[in-house]
Amino acid sequence: MPLMYYLGLSAFMFTIGILGVLLRRNPLVVFMALELMFNAANLAFVAFAAFHKVLDGEIFVFFVITTAAAEVAIGLALIIAIFRTKHSVDIDQMSELKG
Known part of the structure; x- marks a missing residue:
């Protein structure tokens, strides 16, 4: 398969992740969207590493997964x-937790 297929899928996944972070108010959904963005970046790293026949991309992916x-x-x-203190996990209410 050509490299552009993998990069297109990675860009599509990253776009869905960005939309999830920007449009959702539930922190669990925001975390899932962030994980989708990390996985999109990992897919691009692995695709480039396979294309250039080096292991640097796969090694970097292990660090990203750990992080x-x-x-x-x-x-x-x-x-x-936050849920134990506020009894809600709404992102708008989390801004009230400032110092």
Whole structure:
């Protein structure tokens, strides 16, 4: 398959992720959209690495997956803490938590 197919799919996935972040108000959906954006970037890394026959893209993907897993763990812990205090996970109400 040509490289452009993979890059087109990656761009489509990234666009859906951006729309999810911008249009949704539920933090869990926002986290899923962020993960979709990370996976789109990973697909592009792997596609370029396979096209150029090097392993740099696959190695970089492992670092991105590790970072994404840490981001999800911390983000979900914050959402649970906010839900316990506010009894809601609406993003608009989270701005009231400032100092």
